[in-house]
Amino acid sequence: MKGNKPLDRDYFKRKANPNAKKGPQLTECCKQDVDRNILNKNNKNDWELIEDYCEETLQSNSGTETITPVCCKVCGRLIEYVSTLNYKSWK
Numbered sequence: 568m569k570g571n572k573p574l575d576r577d578y579f580k581r582k583a584n585p586n587a588k589k590g591p592q593l594t595e596c597c598k599q600d601v602d603r604n605i606l607n608k609n610n611k612n613d614w615e616l617i618e619d620y621c622e623e624t625l626q627s628n629s630g631t632e633t634i635t636p637v638c639c640k641v642c643g644r645l646i647e648y649v650s651t652l653n654y655k656s657w658k
């Protein structure tokens with residue numbers, strides 16, 4: 568069955584490895600798509616980007632008091648940023 572169908576990453580993954588599972592592969596620990604390039608706190612360069620993001624957010628939003636990069640405890644992938652707001656600045 569050739570042609571007339573979209574070729575996606577899965578197609579080439581299965582072509583390279585016919586036993587590969589269908590659909591995006593998720594990490595066991597945090598269910599993140601392994602093919603997505605996600606920042607990882609265990610990577611020095613990534614951590615600098617994460618810090619930069621937090622610093623920028625704190626500097627540009629005076630209402631933000633703290634910002635926490637929430638990372639997977641097993642593999643270190645960045646899952647989300649959680650920020651706390653400084654309600655006193657909301658005047």
Ligand SMILES: [Zn+2]
Nearest residue numbers: 596597639642
């Ligand atoms: Zn993980």
